[in-house]
Amino acid sequence: MKRIVVIGGGSGGVMFSNRMRGAFTPDEVEITVIERSEKHFYQPAFTLVVFDLDDPVNLMRPTKDLFFEGIKLIHDEATKIDAANNKVSTAKSGDISYDYLVIATGARLIFDEDPEGLKSALDKGTNTFNFYKLDGAIKLRDALKSLDGGTIVSSVCSMPIKCPAAPMKFIMMAEDMMREKGIRNKFKFIFTTPMPAVFSREPYASKLNSIFASRGIETVANFNPSEVDSDKGVLKDFGKKEVRFDTLTITPPHGGEAIIDNSEGVGDAAGWVTCDKNLMVSKKYSNVYGIGDATDFPTSKTASGIRKQAKVLVARLAADITGVPTKAAYDGEIICPMLTKNKRVMFAHFNYTEAISPAIESYANWVLKVHMLRPLYWNLMLNALV
Template sequence: MSGTHESVRKNIVILGAGTAGTMIANKLRHRLDRADWQITVVDRDDEHHYQPGYLFVPFGGYSHDQVVRSRHVFLPDGVDFVIGTVDKVEPEENAVVLEGGQRLPYDQLIIATGTTPRPDQTPGMLGPEWRRSIFDFYTLDGAEALAGALKRFEGGRLVVHITEMPIKCPVAPLEFTFLAEAWLRARGLRDRVELVFVTPLDAAFTKPVAAAHLGGMLDERKVHVETDFMVERIDTERKVLVSFDEREVPFDLLVTVPLNMGADFVARSGLGDELNYVSVDKHTQLSTTFDNLFAIGDASDIPASKAGSVAHFSVEIFVDNFLEHIAGRPMPGAFDGHANCFVESGDDKALLIDFNYDTEPLTGRYPLPVVGPMALLKETRANHLGKLAFRWIYWNVLLPGRPIPLPALMSMAGKHLPETEREKQEA
């Protein structure tokens, strides 16, 4: 009998054992009968990185061991973990092909392979100055190399640069700028450094209220902002960023956020857009092309921030939807693009922003009106402590799929609408 039952077991394959993939594996394993569903998770290695920690590494805040742990430790019993590199997905055949030829058949496929910095996509970025005067901090290697460069930096022009949107954690370049400014001040170097923030956006951030607030903070810290800058190449001989409209930004030390792209196998499989993000319904994360394929977290093309909080909130909606979907019923939940992010501002303070597809970051209190305890769009020490506490929550609560008492959908409770928005709503 057991052999017969085994033969009808269905396969869920999850590509990626990062934040979203690990949470999904934990939540689904606890809610699906093992006799009916086999869950397999695929990733290229056994190193799970706490990516928000990269921000602190250049300033000596976190060590390697504090941001890297073993992936399989966070996967539950009853989940197969396959270490391998995905060559392609064959959606018409319901199979994943790994490099080397191993095939993994699936009944349901969940792509959670995230997004990756691609310095190779900008001419000159990976040239002779890479990790000498040009650094990134969106990889652990880059953040560790940058820590060494900052120790040796004695003055000059420090440029923080975003190549193109979307990027992982869109506030991180601003956070780095604020932390660098405070770090230079603490070492008596601030007067010897010209700080420049270079962005392809028309302001410091994408949303007007937050952009005005964060732009004001850059002004207070005497950081020059170069907007609408679309980099064409980096002239490494002259140490200059060159834009498509031929503007130039010279640097002594460049901290860049390279173009972010989804996994290459997405392109090889014909599943993605020009940046290799999988096209999905923004409310359910179901593929717009295949009825048994989902993309979660940074791997999808949903118009939300590519941030851990989005992965967390969307997974909460996704799991209930997925269980209905595989039972042949309509998916009742609709993810609203909810994101919240702590924004480190230096001097042991941080802001908190909370927003979704339709509502930009506003002032107020979170998660409860009046009580908070977190202040929205306001620098406080409590927000900074919240950011630091999140690392423990990430390893011990979030990844194992334990419940967090925060609503997955954004609430307007405690938020203050600006006058123009209030007038619009009243009209």
């Protein structure tokens, strides 16, 4: 009997654990998941909530209801990994030993460092918002409804972030919303990015540039926010540039979880789990694996990527346990549905080396993203059926 411990019961923790449970009996493999939260959120629909395209009640399920029978769920905070001695410390449940460890701790949103003033601006909630959390998405939805003019800014603080397209989706959808309301001429739309351009991968980058240009959405590139002054409505950057706003949505810096910093040899300086980008195994420990947003895989942090990673990880662990070799490897594939305007979505679908889909906006993609992906996630993806 092999003991697998999984830290984190988000998208990666559930997709991996259920698929692994399906591949081995409880007599062959014991699976223990350590998850601190009793609630699991379907994060890809937070952007939809902002535009009233989904109801928040559809986006949360109790974590305990998501795991297959035969998986042990411990609701606790994992505090430290002692990878040299194959054990994880927890806040309340003592030390838990493993033969294999899967780190699925996701990404942490950092509100209390740079830009200065971010937390207080968000707490005030008058003109500064963040839709990377569900309550923030609801506040932004309500604020957008009553706007009748001004400058709307979507700002990305640093990379990497979850779903790097989400802040762009927001600005394109907000522009379209005001156009449909007949008040587009009363607004200015600005997207700021720390990157040299709106998007890095072709052919999607060229397509987005032409959408932004044709719809008058301004881009401020190489912009690294240093301070939010919500009273004056000014966002400053470290290079002394300034962007004025009436309504700001800001995507905060992301980093790895504290447990990665507390644990010798598993992460880098930003707290991302350092793994082989194809084999998903830790660069230092051969029985430690990473999955999802927690890792330093050089691809976008998305649930779509995690669906692929879960299959690879189960195949690789199965090979290790049975001794039958596998060629399974993660190629960096992700699919990012970009809402460009009402009833139009473009899929950015690529892997580490190449684009897989053309840069086309379509209604069929809209139907898939807005009406089908959430039920697919709850019913099929989490249950290892696709």
